[in-house]
Amino acid sequence: MKQVFLLKAAALLHEPVDKPWVETGVLSAPLSPQGIKPHEEEALRVAGEILKDTVLAEAAGMLTDPRIRKARLLSLSAERLLAELAGGAPAKSLKLKNLFNPAFEVKVEASPDSVSRVTSELAASLNELLRKASSERDAYHLLYAFYEALWVGLGGPSNPVDLRAPTATVFDEVYATASTLNWLLHGEEPSGLLLMIDIPSIQVFISRSRKLRDLWVSSYLVSALAWRTAWTFIEKLGPDVLVMPTCRYNPFYYHSLLSSIGSRQLAESVEDVIEKVSGYNPERDTYPLYAVVPGTLLLVLPDYEVLQQYVDSTIKDRESLEKYAVERYREAWSSIWSSILGLxxxxxxxxxxxxxxxxxxxxxxxxxxxxxxxxxxxRVITVEVSEILEELGPQHLQKLYHCLFAKLQYKLGREKLFRVSxxxxxxxxxxxxxxxxxxxxxxxxxxxxxxxxxxxxxxxxxxxxxxxxxxxxxxxxxxxxxxxxxxxxxxxxxxxxxxxxxxxxxxxxxxxxxxxEPEIMLKSLLGAPAQPRRFEVSFPSTSDVASVEFRQALLEKALESGEAREKVMKTLMDSLFQLGRPTAPQGTAFWRKQQVLLGRLRERAGKGKELEQSLALLELLVTMCAELLWFSEENRKKWLSLARDLRLGGTTVYYALVRADCDNVGKLISGKLEEALGVKLEEHILSALEGEARSKVESALCGEEPRLGASAEIKELVDEMKREGGLLVSPLYHASLSGALMRTAVRDIEIVEELDGFAVYSGGDDLLALAPVSRALAIASETRLSFGVGSKSKGTKHSGFEKLGSYHVPSLIPAGRSYAVYEAHYRYPMSAVLRRSHEVLEQQAKEAKWSTPKGTIEKDTLVAVYAPGGGERTACVLLRESKSISKAGDVCGALELAESVLKALDSGVFSESLVYDALDPASAALLERLLGYQQLLAPYFRTLLRRNLKAARKAGEDLADRLAASLASYNAFLLEAGEGAGRARPLVLEIIKLVRLARSGVRGFV
Ligand SMILES: [Zn+2]
Known part of the structure; x- marks a missing residue:
């Protein structure tokens, strides 16, 4: 029983975490016997420390098992494989390149002392954790879950595993090796399969939601059902079986693991690390709050014999395996059903x-x-290794995963022709x-x-x-x-x-x-939380999201002492009296923004006696549903007059629904870089390589015939990839991709929360969130930027990577991401908003085609919609300036320009008249004519902006001139509105329309 976990543990440790430091001789390894390389000796040393006196101790002697070596080879990505073929000495400099666009790289900045300190601390902490495990399986789970996480938590840098092609870290590689090892558990002849779980029609399912809490429950249900089905395999075989999404950085995995191992002490000792990598805090959140598992999952599974022994005795062949998976899915649903009946x-x-x-x-x-x-x-679809193995022949074994995955996708495509019901x-x-x-x-x-x-x-x-x-x-x-x-x-x-x-x-x-009662679903699907506590939360409503800034402004007034507070308190009392049912929502506020406001109130109340007494009442000001409190027929006039009295400017009745997903994600997953990202294959490969390996591959590609040995193999491999139009898809490629996607999802949630939004779903490559209208564009630009250049805040210089402490996780820099931002009245049926925003994303943003000075750009577009009383006004903005992105400034320029104008309106630099002035019929007609004369445009905008300045100050005039120049520069970008559909739409007009649209959404008074 234990053999599998010992071998997998050895796979995780077969490369030392500090490999490049030892390889380059910066750190010295223990003296090694002849024939053993220093980093191999270092791997033995570190593994020994981690596993000492644990149930996995024997694994330290298995690091050189030939099956692990073979698994590593079968998991390599294209550029790594080429580096292996080319050979050559490793490059000297320590850097990490972005796998999706290797032109982006970061230097590994760490001192040798700190690397060796972090290595020892990691070994000691892991050893302490593993000693708590009583079975090999639990210990392996802990090793997998906390190996990279602790390294990140301790401040370790991202060490590239191969200095000749530094596109993967040591962790990327060992995790991918452990996945591939599932096919080699019985020896060096691969056997096993790829399994895909796919839940179709999710959009239709979640769009049947009436309230925000329904929406949250629907998307969570899909995520948790999918997870629960996969968890059967993960729990019994180890987290490495799940390739997409990954268990790394995955809050659901951390939760299920703690729930299954069930140690409260354990949870307390690692909660900080879990929060750092996955955003989930088991102590604070009880359950993962956000659905991050997409409805399509990919698993690498061992052969039926192992499945029968480790997973279930009924699994004998493909049919029984697929049946087993479907049954687990149904069982997950049945367990919810019986919990409901338990009521x-x-x-x-x-x-x-x-x-x-x-x-x-x-x-x-x-x-x-x-x-x-x-x-x-x-749908459960499988492809067996044996189906491919015969066609492939032993010399092309490195294409095994690639071919299996291609066949799986083919099968999925065929299945999609039939509607499942x-x-x-x-x-x-x-x-x-x-x-x-x-x-x-x-x-x-x-x-x-x-x-x-x-x-x-x-x-x-x-x-x-x-x-x-x-x-x-x-x-x-x-x-x-x-x-x-x-x-x-x-x-x-x-x-x-x-x-x-x-x-x-x-x-x-x-x-x-x-x-x-969300706990019914959570407990049935995810198990009991590590901390035995009830999950009792109150959800905001769309009216709460729409009016949160009004609420915040009122709270600030109430915190002032004197007249303002009196007035707020009086209106609050009157309203509650009018309603006759001042019931506070039960449980803690789910929405981070509401927690922040409550926190602020309680902190202030703790400081002064007089506030303390009215605390209970003021809490209602923060938590009570806006629809009742100030939007209700009985009360709206009171609040409106209070707002005028306190000069608060009222509140909008609109909220924004933000949707986003990655462009061409299917092609990206299939390695079709050129189609998905517009990246030339050869260019990509060469820029991924370093030093001698690079020059060898380069000469193999351009050299004269005939070629021999390695050179011929290199040429053959590259030619074949060119024929297929993409990179070789491998476990390592998928490990890096799903790691990048999972971190994107976690970052998106953080950004949405920081910008006062409510994240409903963030997983795979999708985002679905609600936000106050005034924050929606910022959420779009920040998440788009984070998706591409990695860093959350615009100021950081490490584009192409997210910086997690000292650790770098690649972003999907060359890929596009399209958005729909839908501004809707809080009373407009949510199901219609969900449906419509999905259509807008698919039919408008994804179909957008821009002609630009640097060629045609498709997709990567934000479509904003303002929908007053059933009608729709839209604006489309391109989210990248050029086909290939080479710096942070190439992303979101037009959107940020719109945001700058909005900011200047907010802070009172421009008067509100600007919005109307810019698009009144006379201005519009003039502008239309001027679009053909580039040199006249900037002066035109300068005049327009300057005449709407609130005060003629130098700073304002300078800003007007800068904005005018930026606006004019977008004249050359045209949205081709489709054949025969009339004239192209200039981006510059769309930016102005976007400003007006965003302004309309924040103004709708109570
Ligand atoms: Zn129904």
């Missing part, structure tokens, strides 16, 4: 009784199959001929009613329309056995969760119950 017969307050009653309704439909058939279908598995006919829909009196009279959320299935729950209130109270009294008063207060507290006239099918009802 049945729940006593307590009226809400508890209602949940019990709803659970009863779901129990009644089990015979139809809702308990067994998940609301989303799943669960409906056929549900016994709907016999159900709908019976008695469907509770309570009876609200049915429309026909046989059954359709679900108003998905429109696909019959409804089990029917919520009465507003008019039926009296009747509704009677029903509640009768069905729940509660008093009239209890029924009345229950009816009121249900408002945020169910709307009048809503009808829900079993799936949509189950989802709604999970939104009421």
């Amino acid at each position: 049945k017969g729940r006593g307590g307050d009226a809400m508890g009784k209602l949940l019990g009653k709803l659970a009863e309704q779901l129990e009644g439909v089990e015979k139809v199959g809702f308990d067994r058939v998940p609301p989303l279908p799943i 669960y409906a056929s598995e549900l016994d709907l006919t016999s159900w709908t001929s019976g008695d469907v829909g509770w309570p009876k009196e609200f049915r429309s009279g026909r046989g059954f009613d359709y679900c108003t959320s998905c429109g696909e299935l019959p409804a089990v729950l029917i919520v009465p329309r507003e008019q039926g209130r009296e009747e509704f109270l009677r029903v509640l009294e009768r069905e729940l056995g509660v008093t009239r008063d209890e029924a009345r207060s229950l009816a009121l507290s249900l408002e945020p969760y169910f709307s009048g006239g809503e009808k829900l099918c079993p799936y949509c009802l189950a989802k709604r119950i999970m939104a009421l």
Whole structure:
């Protein structure tokens, strides 16, 4: 049993973390016997220290196992393979290159002393951790989870594993080797398979959301179901089996690991490190708060014999394996279902009784199959190593993974032609001929009613329309056995969760119950948290997001002593009195922004007696739902007049939904660099190489015929990649890519939170977030910049890498990323906003084609939409200046220009009239004519901007001139609006439209 984990542990340690330092002789290794290289001896030394007196101790003697060497070779990426073929001495300088665009590099800046200190500290800390594990499997999980994480936490630099082609760190390589080792567990002849789990139709599923909490639950559910299915394999075989997404930096992995090992002490000792690499703090968050696992997962699995022994005895062949995976998925759903049924017969307050009653309704439909058939279908696809091995022949073994992956994608493409549906598995006919829909009196009279959320299935729950209130109270009294008063207060507290006239099918009802009690889903899918604590959180509403700046301004006024505070308190009291139900939301605020405001209030209250007394009331000012507090019919006038009185400027009723995803991500995953990124293959390879290896490859590529030996092999490999139009896809390439994507997801969440937004989903290459309108463009530009150049803040110089302490993680620098920023009224149906924003992203941003001075650029476009009263106004902005990005300044220039104008409007440099002046019919007509005369444009904008300056000051005039010059420089960028669709749209006009659009969204008064 233990052999597999010993071997995998040896794979993780077969290269020493300080390899390049020893290789270059900067650090000396222990004296080595003849025939053993210094870094190999160092690997033995470090492994010995890490594993000493642990259950994995034997692994230290297995570092040179031939299977590990072979696994390493099979996992190499193209440039590394070429370096191996070319040979040559390692380069002397320590640097790391960005795998996706090797023109970007960072010097490894560390002192030899610090490297050797961090190495020893790492060994000691890991050893301490591993000693706590009682099984080889637990110990291996801990080693994998904390090997790189502790190194990062201790301040270790990113050491390149191969100085001839420094595109991967030691960690990238050993993690990829451990993955590939799954195919070599039985010897040097590879066997095993690639398995893909794919959950289709996610967008449709999550768009059926009425409230922010529904949306959060829907996307989390998909993520957690996918994770739970993969976790079966991860838990039993080790985290290395999951290639995409990765377990590195993955909050779900850290959570599941702590939950499964279940040591509270352990959790406390490593929580800082976990937070640093994954953004998840087990102590603070209880569960990972954000869904980061995408609906498509790729696993490298060992052969059936190992699967049978380690995973499940029923696995014998492809069929039984695929069945096993599907069953785990269904089982995950069933476990949620039974937790919901567990609410049945729940006593307590009226809400508890209602949940019990709803659970009863779901129990009644089990015979139809809702308990067994998940609301989303799943595809499980496999390709066996043996399918490829024969065609490939032994001399092309390094292409094994590449060919398997290509075949897998082909199979997936074929599967996608067929729509998977669960409906056929549900016994709907016999159900709908019976008695469907509770309570009876609200049915429309026909046989059954359709679900108003998905429109696909019959409804089990029917919520009465507003008019039926009296009747509704009677029903509640009768069905729940509660008093009239209890029924009345229950009816009121249900408002945020169910709307009048809503009808829900079993799936949509189950989802709604999970939104009421997210812990049901979390516990069933992710296990108990390391800290035994209830997960009780309050979600903001779209109205809260829209008006958070108003709330903040009011809070500041309330914190001032004297008249201002009196006024705020009075309006607050009046409003609460008017509402007659000042119930505070239960649980801690989920939204970071709300936590920050509460923190500020409590801190100030702690300092002075008088605030302390009104703390409870002021907390309602921060937490109470904006829709009731100031947007309600009864109260809006009060707050509006208070805002005027305190000169606060009111609040907007619009929030922004921000969506983003990577352009051409499928091609990027398949290594098709030229199509995905516009990078020439040969150029890419050569710039990835260093020193002698580079010159050897260069001469092999340009040299005259005939070629012999290594030179011929190099040429053949490169020619073949050229024919296929891309890099060789390998475990190492995928390890680097999924590592970069996971860190992008974690950074995106941080950026969204810092900019007062609410991240709903951030995983794979996608982002879905809500934000105050005034912050949405900043969220777009910061996340776009972070996606490309790595650093979160614009000032940092390390473009192409994220700096995590002293450790560098590559960003996807050459790839594009498109955005939809949709500004919607908080009362506009959320499902429509979700659907529409998705369409805008796919049909407008992704279809955008710009002609620029440096050629055509496709995609990489932000489309902003302002949707007042059903209509839509849009602006499109290009997010890169040139096809290939060579510096941070090549990204987001146009967007940042719009932001600068907005900032100058905010700070009062320009008057609001600018927005109208720029686009009034006369100005627009003049500008239209001037677009053909580049030299006249800057003067035109200068005049326009200067005449809207609030005060004629030198600084303002200088700013106006700078902005005018920048605006004019975008005249040469044209959005080709598609064939026959009329004239091209100049980017400069789109920037101005974007400014007006963003301005409209923040102004809509209460
Ligand atoms: Zn439904």
